[in-house]
Amino acid sequence: LGPWLSMVIGTAIAGIGILGMVVSPSPWMVLAASVINGLGGGFVWSNTGPFLMAHSEERQRATLFSLQASLGTLTGFVANMGAGVLPGYLAGVIGSPPDSVPVMQVILLVAAGLYLSALLPVALSGHDIIGQAKTGTGKTLGFGVPMLQRVVPPAEGGDGVPQALV
Numbered sequence: 001l002g003p004w005l006s007m008v009i010g011t012a013i014a015g016i017g018i019l020g021m022v023v024s025p026s027p028w029m030v031l032a033a034s035v036i037n038g039l040g041g042g043f044v045w046s047n048t049g050p051f052l053m054a055h056s057e058e059r060q061r062a063t064l065f066s067l068q069a070s071l072g073t074l075t076g077f078v079a080n081m082g083a084g085v086l087p088g089y090l091a092g093v094i095g096s097p098p099d100s101v102p103v104m105q106v107i108l109l110v111a112a113g114l115y116l117s118a119l120l121p122v123a124l125s126g127h128d129i130i131g132q133a134k135t136g137t138g139k140t141l142g143f144g145v146p147m148l149q150r151v152v153p154p155a156e157g158g159d160g161v162p163q164a165l166v
Helices: 003-023 027-054 058-083 086-094 101-116 119-124 139-150
Strands: none
Touching: 003 027, 003 101, 027 058, 027 101, 086 101
């Protein structure tokens, strides 16, 4: 399939899992949807490295791979929090029991968003990415940071014409 197509398929599978987590009425269905999301995230993560090797300059690679490793660590941290203190905290915030479906959905959606953050190094490598997701899922951060790194203001030689579209 190649890394790019595998990442696209993985993102689609992860998206199906996220949708399943949002609409699932029972804990078991939320769990099944999170497994689907995890499979999609695995496709994305396992193909990001080969994609970055083929589509980045050598001087960028240390930064891009460090960022990818950091995002993976952050995802693991959030997953551990999701299994530990986070359910109790969210239960207090949203007014549901710690083992309720709404609490599970919030935790899994946060973790799913972090899995998909694997696309951030791809964006930093200079390739166009189109993303569509619900409000509040981190699109601006995920796409805005790489975009802002590439914008050249007039004071630094930019020609004053639009350089990006959000």
